[in-house]
Amino acid sequence: MADKKTALVISAHAADFVWRCGGAIALHQELGYEVTVACLSFGERGESAKLWKQDGMTLDTVKKVRQEEAQAAADALGVNDIRFLDLGDYPLRLDRDAQDQMVDIIREVQPEWMMSHSKWDPYNTDHMNTTQFALECRMIAQAWGHNPGQKVLGAPQMYLFEPHQTEQMAWKPNVFLDITSVWEKKRAAIECMQGQEHLWDFYTNVAENRGNHFRRNSGGMAGGRKAEYAEGFEMIFPQTVDELA
Ligand SMILES: [Zn+2]
Numbered sequence: 001m002a003d004k005k006t007a008l009v010i011s012a013h014a015a016d017f018v019w020r021c022g023g024a025i026a027l028h029q030e031l032g033y034e035v036t037v038a039c040l041s042f043g044e045r046g047e048s049a050k051l052w053k054q055d056g057m058t059l060d061t062v063k064k065v066r067q068e069e070a071q072a073a074a075d076a077l078g079v080n081d082i083r084f085l086d087l088g089d090y091p092l093r094l095d096r097d098a099q100d101q102m103v104d105i106i107r108e109v110q111p112e113w114m115m116s117h118s119k120w121d122p123y124n125t126d127h128m129n130t131t132q133f134a135l136e137c138r139m140i141a142q143a144w145g146h147n148p149g150q151k152v153l154g155a156p157q158m159y160l161f162e163p164h165q166t167e168q169m170a171w172k173p174n175v176f177l178d179i180t181s182v183w184e185k186k187r188a189a190i191e192c193m194q195g196q197e198h199l200w201d202f203y204t205n206v207a208e209n210r211g212n213h214f215r216r217n218s219g220g221m222a223g224g225r226k227a228e229y230a231e232g233f234e235m236i237f238p239q240t241v242d243e244l245a
Contacts (some may be wrong), residue, residue, distance in 0.1 A: 023179025
């Protein structure tokens, strides 16, 4: 167990991890990582419009459908473990209890890297509040004085995945990940999100465009590495290296 590499994705709503880092999840599962996804809510109020347009819809039914979709998407990506914290959405209720729950998960998983939303999202404060929450929980998990006796967290990188309407979010990628080899898994996961069919092709286009940026940045005019699909991420913390590349 000590040799297992792990990663933790903290997603505000049930579908966010699918569009924004489904490729990273599927790829790292194939690389032998155990990826845990923590969905803080189902996106039941704010990201389920198609369901709410049906007659007689109830909150419990929306939550149930969204959980089933997210679970199916997680299965398509090979996610090791998905946790639904059911904290409510629009707005998310990120209180002290939620914080304690998340710190426990972080310490249990001991991730090599973590992932969450952009720092700024004026369209959807649940997203940016989740990032702030994730950073706070990471900090608490590192504190020797928090629940003494538990294994404290090291210093996992925090990657911020690509938001919607990228240019409005003060988000600037400094890592491109080639997800071509797992693209079929990501597209299959995307198609599990039946309530948001209007986004399927949009996020296929995003992956193709980021594939272009991968090629440009991996070799430019000299001939970059062929990548058809990629995902972009912004790193929060500096990398520590032995050799510059
Ligand atoms: Zn969301």
